[in-house]
Amino acid sequence: MTWSHSGGGHERRGYHHGNLPEALIGAALALIAEKGPAGFTVAEAARRAGVSSAAPYRHFRDAEELLAAVALRGFERFGVALEQAWNGGHPDPMRAFENVGRAYLAFARDEPAFFAAMLDTQIAFEKYPPLLAASDRAFAVLRDAAERLTAIVPKPTRPPALMVALHVWAMSHGVAALFGRADPSRRKLPMSPEELLEAGILIYLQSLGLAGGSASAKQG
Amino acid sequence: MTWSHSGGGHERRGYHHGNLPEALIGAALALIAEKGPAGFTVAEAARRAGVSSAAPYRHFRDAEELLAAVALRGFERFGVALEQAWNGGHPDPMRAFENVGRAYLAFARDEPAFFAAMLDTQIAFEKYPPLLAASDRAFAVLRDAAERLTAIVPKPTRPPALMVALHVWAMSHGVAALFGRADPSRRKLPMSPEELLEAGILIYLQSLGLAGGSASAKQG
DNA sequence: CAGGTCATGTGAGAGTCTTTTACATGACAT
DNA sequence: ATGTCATGTAAAAGACTCTCACATGACCTG
Incomplete structure (x- = not known):
């Protein structure tokens, strides 16, 4: 599954990505599932969501908040x-x-x-x-x-x-x-x-x- | 307390540091105590033991092994x-x-x-x-x-x-x-x-x- | 529809960490 | 004295975190 648009099941709310926070949460969850809680990184979650590694910081203060x-x-x-x-x-x-x-x-x-x-x-x-x-x-x-x-x-x-x-x-x-x-x-x-x-x-x-x-x- | 020599309570066994593995374990423990398990890094442990950041790898394969x-x-x-x-x-x-x-x-x-x-x-x-x-x-x-x-x-x-x-x-x-x-x-x-x-x-x-x-x- | 504004995303970069590699050196045996 | 090996260093590649200046598209207002 990709999270390119309307990721969380809600209607597309517009903007560039569609629903980046949900996409990042989903990617983080998948990462934890695959590699354990230590295997999660903001950079990799961003990569999977198809955005730059700086984008997540528009929605989450830091890695812990995600x-x-x-x-x-x-x-x-x-x-x-x-x-x-x-x-x-x-x-x-x-x-x-x-x-x-x-x-x-x-x-x-x-x-x-x-x-x-x-x-x-x-x-x-x-x-x-x-x-x-x-x-x-x-x-x-x-x-x-x-x-x-x-x-x-x-x-x-x-x-x-x-x-x-x-x-x-x-x-x-x-x-x-x-x-x-x-x-x-x-x-x-x-x-x-x-x-x-x-x-x-x-x-x-x-x-x-x-x-x-x-x-x-x-x-x- | 510093770990410069004979850190673990044993006699100095020689070589450069004296007992680097024990010093690193002690430093790692202190780091965890101060900043939680996530606050521990090999680099910081090495710093506290007074050695370069590469030295720990002579004794531990990687961070997890320490x-x-x-x-x-x-x-x-x-x-x-x-x-x-x-x-x-x-x-x-x-x-x-x-x-x-x-x-x-x-x-x-x-x-x-x-x-x-x-x-x-x-x-x-x-x-x-x-x-x-x-x-x-x-x-x-x-x-x-x-x-x-x-x-x-x-x-x-x-x-x-x-x-x-x-x-x-x-x-x-x-x-x-x-x-x-x-x-x-x-x-x-x-x-x-x-x-x-x-x-x-x-x-x-x-x-x-x-x-x-x-x-x-x-x-x- | 034009223009302004703000949320959202980008590219680049500073600083840190991990780990490897080539090299230096001191301890010890002979 | 000399050779050897364990131990440590410096340097560097690659990844990550997080920040900053900048770009852009969505939406509002007139």
Whole structure:
């Protein structure tokens, strides 16, 4: 695919290129996908968009800002994916919650370039408020889901929803970061990352009285 | 501190600089500490070691190999730290296990430069067998600890030790990566990363019958 | 339609980094 | 003393980041 005109799906807004920012974001994403987050350069992205190496600086202050734009897109898609997985808590909060965890992994596997742009690169989030907002929105899905899930438990023994959300987020991220990439580089596992995460979340939630059945039933 | 001679604490082994590889590793580590993993350059490390920018290439094939040497040092220290925390399973396996988790966080907080070199940079581990070996040794501590810990449970219901180790590793890494840095950039938490991780591991282990008490006792 | 204005893109260039190559030199063995 | 090799230097090619002066096309205004 080339990005010569009307790259982002919007109507051609005119001017020379048509939609250079989108074209650059697309090129940067492709570069990250091909060569890893370190393989991305402004010059190469410009080359792929068919413009001079100075053109990108009309739209992005520097390389980091272009990378931040890629990460922003990633967090937006990520939030949508989590929300769809949660699906309003259907069929039941427990299953929906597990689906959210799986969606986390699926995103890391299916969109490794976005995932890398979002988390591998060390972007200073506070310098890009939209990025911070988008990552907050993605986390809010998890948080709301935890709220719904913990509501099952009577108040006296109810665990704090935020804590549950943070634990699940941490476990999901840990599994995704350590074992989630498809590379042959990483460690061999006795089970798939998905199974590992599902078992982990299940065990965790059982302890809080949020999941039925016994932990040992899930092992073998 | 300057690295002009006998940088690594060993006796001067002669030649021009004395111990350039160590000096470069130290300079690289300092650079990462000051400016983040992206702020490191071979040229600047050479400058700080007081040699020309070509000198490093006598000892490291390229920039990545120097970075890998830093990461190797990091994993070695990391393994030692985890082993000390485990302390042979004393005072009891449960407490010792939690200490290992805390040691993970402590390392991420106290040695952010090493931690970044080890995990933030996308080094291809398989290209540096010693690096892979060192990271394996560090993980082995966790794995052995899980082995000892799960041995408490009678065989029929005993959870697989490797799975337990992976879950704890993932949770520890998730907490460290998402919330463990001291930066003001990251999200505000209702509890410290240490407390968050300790609670998470406790809840998880309780579900497996590896920790006494009720989960809700630890919350508040 | 003419003219002005601004956003967008270009070409050239300064400065830095990576990595290679030919060359220099000091440590050490004999 | 002398030769050898590891270690370091200077110089340079090539790439990248980012800036600046300049070009140009889109659009507005009359």
